[in-house]
Amino acid sequence: MVSPVKADTVDAFNGLAAIYDQSRPLYPPECLNVLESRLPFPRGSNTGLDVGCGTGILTRQLAAHFALFDKIVGIDVNPEMLKQAAIRTTDTRVRYEAIPAENIGKHPAGPFAFIIAASAANWFDRPKFYSGASASMIAGGILAFLINRRRFDSDAFLSELEDYLETSVPGYARGRYSSAVGEYSETGCFQEELIDAPNFVDIEEHRVERLISMPNSDAIDYFLSFNDLKRASKMKGQARVRRDLSDLVSRHFGESELVQFPVTAIMTSARYSAVCAG
Incomplete structure (x- = not known):
């Protein structure tokens, strides 16, 4: 039976696909290098899977990085995001499908050499x-999670942004993430989860410190692509939220042409063990 997907999950990024795709930065190539270095050799599969692919930002990076792979598949549950992904993708090795993350077992494109979920x-x-x-990976294949954590504890601009989110979005607290049940949780402890997952071993965590830099004119769209600020816009109106964000950016960056802030890219990866799977 196909698992139902909650409407909050499907609709979370409705109306945001274009600005999401245009304003979100690429993921650090160091993380893709780590993923490649961990793949089994010989792989036995030349197919990778990007789960919760959104508009295909990482999917396209994966296709460029793994140039010898036969296929890179991106899946998501939001039709608007997938439509934008298809528009932006020219590599014929990439294909997108509307499939929930929970339903990837025995995917016909598998088995996969790697499965990765970025910010999803x-x-x-x-x-x-x-x-x-577990049901759709080759023995020794790599499962990876990649997230960007805003370093609000060491940056005055990000700290004030978190203040704004906490006062504007019901239930939000800094360091927490939206969940499939419509609440906020402290997601990101994937190491602990993978230790308890029966079929995964050889767990590693890699961190890349980054300074995100974007034109001042693009920064507001970047922040408005957050699902959290979409919720704030529903309550306050997008014009008000845009004005609030513009004021925040102006206070910290003035007339500067660039908005810059630090994040930590964290990649947690584990190896699928067919022995553990029995």
Whole structure:
């Protein structure tokens, strides 16, 4: 039976696909290098899976990085995001499908050499996702999570942004993420989860400190692509939220042409063990 997907998960990024795709930065190539270095050799599969692919930002990066792979598949539950992904993708090795993360078990394109979820796993029912991943990977294949953590504890601009989110979005607290049940949780402790998942071993965490830099004119759209600020816009009106963000950016960056802030890219990866799977 196909697992139902909550409407909050499907609709979370409705209306945001264009600005999401245009304003979100690429993921650090160091993380893709780590993923490649961990793949088994010989792989036995030349197919990778990007789960919760959104507009295909990482999917396209994966296709460029793994140039010898036969296929890179991106899946998501939001039709608007997938439509934008298809528009932006020219590589014929890439294909997109509307499939929930929890339903990847025995995917016809598999088995996969790697499965990766970037800035998306907070929306998953992860016990079901781990089970599905186990059923659709090659022995020794790599399951990876990639997230960007805003370093609000060391940056005055990000700290004030978090203040704004906490006062504007019901239930929000800094360091927490939206979940599939419409609440906020402290997602990101994937190491602990993978230790308890029966079929995954050799768990590693890699961190890349980054300074995100973007034109001042693009920064507001970047922040408005957050699902949290979409919720704030529903309550206050997008014009008000845009004005609030513009004031925040002006206070910290003045007439500067660039907005810059620090984030930590965290990649947690584990190896699928067919022995553990029995």
